[in-house]
Amino acid sequence: MDSDLRITIARLARRIRQQRVESDFGDSQLSVLFALKLHGPQTLGDLSANERVTAPSMNRTVNLLEAAGLLGRTASPDDRRKVIIELTDAGHELVDETRRRRDAWFSERLAALDADERAALEAATPVLRKLAQE
Amino acid sequence: MDSDLRITIARLARRIRQQRVESDFGDSQLSVLFALKLHGPQTLGDLSANERVTAPSMNRTVNLLEAAGLLGRTASPDDRRKVIIELTDAGHELVDETRRRRDAWFSERLAALDADERAALEAATPVLRKLAQE
DNA sequence: TATTGTTATACTCTATAACTATA
DNA sequence: TATAGTTATAGAGTATAACAATA
Numbered sequence: 550m551d552s553d554l555r556i557t558i559a560r561l562a563r564r565i566r567q568q569r570v571e572s573d574f575g576d577s578q579l580s581v582l583f584a585l586k587l588h589g590p591q592t593l594g595d596l597s598a599n600e601r602v603t604a605p606s607m608n609r610t611v612n613l614l615e616a617a618g619l620l621g622r623t624a625s626p627d628d629r630r631k632v633i634i635e636l637t638d639a640g641h642e643l644v645d646e647t648r649r650r651r652d653a654w655f656s657e658r659l660a661a662l663d664a665d666e667r668a669a670l671e672a673a674t675p676v677l678r679k680l681a682q683e
Numbered sequence: 684m685d686s687d688l689r690i691t692i693a694r695l696a697r698r699i700r701q702q703r704v705e706s707d708f709g710d711s712q713l714s715v716l717f718a719l720k721l722h723g724p725q726t727l728g729d730l731s732a733n734e735r736v737t738a739p740s741m742n743r744t745v746n747l748l749e750a751a752g753l754l755g756r757t758a759s760p761d762d763r764r765k766v767i768i769e770l771t772d773a774g775h776e777l778v779d780e781t782r783r784r785r786d787a788w789f790s791e792r793l794a795a796l797d798a799d800e801r802a803a804l805e806a807a808t809p810v811l812r813k814l815a816q817e
Numbered sequence: 818t819a820t821t822g823t824t825a826t827a828c829t830c831t832a833t834a835a836c837t838a839t840a
Numbered sequence: 841t842a843t844a845g846t847t848a849t850a851g852a853g854t855a856t857a858a859c860a861a862t863a
Contacts (some may be wrong), residue, residue, distance in 0.1 A: 554804060557812045558692060558811065562693050562696030565693060567707075568826075575828095575838095592844080603832060605832075608845070628844085630843065631843095631844060631845085670811070676796065679800070681754075710853090726821080728821065739824080762863070766822065
């Protein structure tokens with residue numbers, strides 16, 4: 550039963566990811582933009598730790614996003630080894646728009662459920678969030 | 684609220700994926716092996732359709748798995764354009780072992796939940812599965 | 818002609834190892 | 841020396857376009 554839920558989650562996540570509009574950025578890029586939107590400016594180390602990705606990997610993603618004009622780097626005033634990364638206005642806009650787009654597919658699916666099914670999902674959401682933490 | 688659940692699922696799937704032992708194969712490779720274990724021998728077209736991946740992409744994954752000795756190709760007797768793909772004994776074994784390993788992390792998390800939380804997950808599992816389909 | 822599988826090519830995301838600059 | 845970030849390089853997974861073999 551455990552693996553039943555585990556596999557179901559993996560498959561659903563895959564289906565969500567596949568709902569990608571042509572002009573969308575990749576999952577990792579969006580995930581970084583969302584993290585910056587939610588938690589504000591962060592160093593590269595913060596980002597890589599929170600996304601659980603190596604620093605070089607995060608650096609590469611940040612490079613792409615910077616080239617796309619969605620975020621900016623500024624040296625930290627107190628420790629010049631550190632680099633503060635924050636969203637540009639375009640970055641903020643893209644997050645908002647992307648969220649709307651990604652929700653569309655998922656909302657349609659939810660709308661097709663009955664009240665009991667939706668209630669079950671609502672009750673499970675905080676538990677799933679707890680599992681995802683740490 | 685919709686996007687809350689959607690993002691939670693994406694994050695949890697990511698956490699599960701990260702619980703990967705060094706010797707593990709990638710998600711896509713495992714997913715193919717699991718599909719073959721569950722539904723038996725299939726053509727490349729079947730696999731790519733069910734995994735919702737293009738044929739060249741699936742072909743590449745199948746090549747890696749074949750080279751690793753986990754599955755084999757045989758020409759279909761009735762239509763020689765088709766190629767039947769099936770698990771080798773080593774493939775079957777690997778699926779069984781991998782399932783045990785992957786469950787370990789997830790089971791630990793589930794064990795830390797209380798009865799209500801587990802009940803909420805159990806109730807939500809069929810709904811999540813429904814969302815993941817088609 | 819249409820379908821099935823394959824090869825060629827390219828891009829994203831990931832990693833490890835080695836390097837630079839700062840503390 | 842240690843830490844923060846970066847560059848170099850490599851491998852997996854994805855895609856589209858073009859091709860071969862078979863129907």
